[in-house]
Amino acid sequence: MESNDPQVPQTDQDHAERPERPDPLARVIEALTDQEYVVEQPLPGVLQVTGRFSNPERIALRAAADAGDRAIAVWATSHRDDWVLVCWDRPDLVTITQRGGAPQRWRHRRLPATLTPAAQTFLEGAASSFDIVTRPKHQPTEAAREVLARFGITEPAPPGWVAPVVEVPEPVQEALPTARPKTVRAPRASTKAPAKPVAPEPVVKVCPNCFMAIPATGVCDNCG
Numbered sequence: 001m002e003s004n005d006p007q008v009p010q011t012d013q014d015h016a017e018r019p020e021r022p023d024p025l026a027r028v029i030e031a032l033t034d035q036e037y038v039v040e041q042p043l044p045g046v047l048q049v050t051g052r053f054s055n056p057e058r059i060a061l062r063a064a065a066d067a068g069d070r071a072i073a074v075w076a077t078s079h080r081d082d083w084v085l086v087c088w089d090r091p092d093l094v095t096i097t098q099r100g101g102a103p104q105r106w107r108h109r110r111l112p113a114t115l116t117p118a119a120q121t122f123l124e125g126a127a128s129s130f131d132i133v134t135r136p137k138h139q140p141t142e143a144a145r146e147v148l149a150r151f152g153i154t155e156p157a158p159p160g161w162v163a164p165v166v167e168v169p170e171p172v173q174e175a176l177p178t179a180r181p182k183t184v185r186a187p188r189a190s191t192k193a194p195a196k197p198v199a200p201e202p203v204v205k206v207c208p209n210c211f212m213a214i215p216a217t218g219v220c221d222n223c224g
Helices: 012-017 024-034 056-066 142-149
Strands: 038-043 046-051 072-078 083-089 092-098 105-110
Touching: 024 038, 024 046, 024 056, 024 072, 046 056, 056 072, 056 083, 056 092, 083 142, 092 142, 105 142
Parallel strands: 046 072
Antiparallel strands: 038 046, 072 083, 083 092, 092 105
């Protein structure tokens, strides 16, 4: 049975009375600009933050936590040109850090519903039971790269970032000390007195018959 009540068309006033849901990303951008950071949006759902801060990882993790459960990626680059990329798409949390010319450190975590990216353990950069461990440590995995691909990110470095040139100092050759010539000394004159001549022992004649010593007379006393 059809209803006789005519349908009342919705007016512009009805739409105006409906409260609009605040965009979590807009709230994150506002919080970052309030801290006098420069915020850009190079890709949908991706923020690039630059400013004078010493720990870019904390900035990016807190920004991701402010977005709630909305998928977001945040690049944070410090005034020292160190940077971090945080990709947050619950339960996946991927963090990539780059400090100077050191190798990149990748970390992939899967968070339970009770944790956010701003948990103290993550802000301190410590390991946790939610880490996906790699061998060797802090290496990229296919699962981590797949999280980046959800945001259209193919390379973890922020747009426009140039890797610093690490100059290797040339080895300094130390000058070897010059050997001093040895002074040849003249042999000292011997001051010892000459040795006294040793008198030869007297030869005693023996009798061939009785083997007794023969006296000075030359005649054996026994044999005659």
